[in-house]
Amino acid sequence: MTKAQRTKQFIIEKTAPIFNMKGYSGTSMSDITDATGLTKGSIYGNFANKDEVALAAFRFNVKKLHDIFSREIEKEKTFKGKLLVYPHLYSDYYDLRVTQGGCPIINTATEADDTHPVLRKKVERVILSWKEQLVYFIEQGIVSGEFKAKSINPEKTALTMIAIIEGAVMIAKITGNLSSLTDIMQSLTKIIEDLE
Amino acid sequence: MTKAQRTKQFIIEKTAPIFNMKGYSGTSMSDITDATGLTKGSIYGNFANKDEVALAAFRFNVKKLHDIFSREIEKEKTFKGKLLVYPHLYSDYYDLRVTQGGCPIINTATEADDTHPVLRKKVERVILSWKEQLVYFIEQGIVSGEFKAKSINPEKTALTMIAIIEGAVMIAKITGNLSSLTDIMQSLTKIIEDLE
DNA sequence: TACAAAATATACCAATTGGTATATTTAAAA
DNA sequence: TTTTAAATATACCAATTGGTATATTTTGTA
Numbered sequence: 297m298t299k300a301q302r303t304k305q306f307i308i309e310k311t312a313p314i315f316n317m318k319g320y321s322g323t324s325m326s327d328i329t330d331a332t333g334l335t336k337g338s339i340y341g342n343f344a345n346k347d348e349v350a351l352a353a354f355r356f357n358v359k360k361l362h363d364i365f366s367r368e369i370e371k372e373k374t375f376k377g378k379l380l381v382y383p384h385l386y387s388d389y390y391d392l393r394v395t396q397g398g399c400p401i402i403n404t405a406t407e408a409d410d411t412h413p414v415l416r417k418k419v420e421r422v423i424l425s426w427k428e429q430l431v432y433f434i435e436q437g438i439v440s441g442e443f444k445a446k447s448i449n450p451e452k453t454a455l456t457m458i459a460i461i462e463g464a465v466m467i468a469k470i471t472g473n474l475s476s477l478t479d480i481m482q483s484l485t486k487i488i489e490d491l492e
Numbered sequence: 493m494t495k496a497q498r499t500k501q502f503i504i505e506k507t508a509p510i511f512n513m514k515g516y517s518g519t520s521m522s523d524i525t526d527a528t529g530l531t532k533g534s535i536y537g538n539f540a541n542k543d544e545v546a547l548a549a550f551r552f553n554v555k556k557l558h559d560i561f562s563r564e565i566e567k568e569k570t571f572k573g574k575l576l577v578y579p580h581l582y583s584d585y586y587d588l589r590v591t592q593g594g595c596p597i598i599n600t601a602t603e604a605d606d607t608h609p610v611l612r613k614k615v616e617r618v619i620l621s622w623k624e625q626l627v628y629f630i631e632q633g634i635v636s637g638e639f640k641a642k643s644i645n646p647e648k649t650a651l652t653m654i655a656i657i658e659g660a661v662m663i664a665k666i667t668g669n670l671s672s673l674t675d676i677m678q679s680l681t682k683i684i685e686d687l688e
Numbered sequence: 689t690a691c692a693a694a695a696t697a698t699a700c701c702a703a704t705t706g707g708t709a710t711a712t713t714t715a716a717a718a
Numbered sequence: 719t720t721t722t723a724a725a726t727a728t729a730c731c732a733a734t735t736g737g738t739a740t741a742t743t744t745t746g747t748a
Contacts, residue, residue, distance in 0.1 A: 521704095532706090536708075541706080541707075
C-alpha cells in the first residue's frame, strides 16, 4: 500500500461516519478537512471532488456492515439460521454503533433518491443484491426441505425482511429506544420461523 | 385569513415538496424564493428563519398524509378494517405522489436524527402518536372480539406495522419499483389478518 | 546523498450561503 | 381620501461553499 493509498483510505475511514451522520449535502469540505486534519490540497490530491469522497465513504460504510453480517452468516449451517442472523444481530443493537449515524442504506436512500442520481443508483444496487442474497437463502431452504415450498414467495419475503429491518433501524434511531428495535426484531424472527 | 396568513400558507405549500425532496440542509433560501416567486424580504417577513419554514413545511407534509389516511380510516367500521387501510392505500401507491419526495417521516427522520434536534423531536412525536393510534385500534379490536387477546402484543404489532410501511416506501422510492411496494403490503395485510 | 516524483499545504477564486437594514409598495382604517 | 401599518422588494453583509493553481514538503529510488 503506497502512501497515497493509505492516505486515501485514511480519508475514507475518517469521513465515512461524518457522511453517514450529516448526509451528503450536509457534509462540507471543512467537515472533511476537520475530520482528517488534512488540508483541501491533500483531499483534492486524492479525490477528484467531494462526490468521490462521498461515494467512497458510502461504499466503506456498506462494506463494514456487510462484513459483520457475512461473518455471522457463514457460521450458520442451516438457511433458517442464516436468515435469523439479521434479527439476532439487530436485537443486540450490534450495528448501530459500528456505522455511526445509523444504517447507511436508509440514510443514503432517503437523501439521494431525488437529488443524487449516482448515489441513488449505488444504493439501489446494494438493496437489490441484498434482496437477491435473501432470496437465495429462502430458495435453498426450500430445496433443502427446511422451508415448506408452497405458500412461500421468496421475493416477497426477502423484500419484507429488508423493509422491516430498515424501518426498525429508523424507528430505533429517531426514538433512541432500543427496546422498540428488539420488539420489531421479534416480529421478524416470527416471519422467518413461519417459513417452516 | 389576513394577507400575511395567506402568504405564509402559500410559502408553506410551495416549499413543502422542496423540503421533502431536497431535505433541510439541501434546501436553500434561493430554492425557497424560486419556488414561491417571492423575495427574501417577504420570506423573512413571514418567518423568523429558514428553520421555521422547514418546521412548517414538515408539519404541512405530515398533515397532508394524515388527512388522507384519517378520511379512509373513519369510513371503516371494524378495527381490522381500520388497520387494513394502510396496506390498501399504500398498495395503490396513493401517497407517494401526494407528498412529493416520498414519506416525510422517513425523510426527515434520517436527516434530522444526528443533525437537527428540534426537527428530530417533531418526527419522534409524529411516530409515537402514530404508534399510539395503532395500539388503540389493536386493543379495541381485542375488546370487540375481532382479534384474539392472547398472543397479541399491541405495542409490538404497531411498531412492526410502522417499520414495514416505512421500509417499504423507502425501497419503492429508491428502486422506482411499484410492485415491491405491493408485495410488502401483502405481507403487512397478512400480519393484520393473523391477529384474528 | 541527490533527485525526481508523489503527496500535502498555502493562498487564492467566484459563487452561494443565511440573514438584515432599509426602501418601497400594498392594504386597511379613520 | 388621507394616514398608518402591514407586506414585500431591493440592496447589501460577512461567512462559507466547492474548487484550483501553485508552492512546499515528504518519499522512494538511483
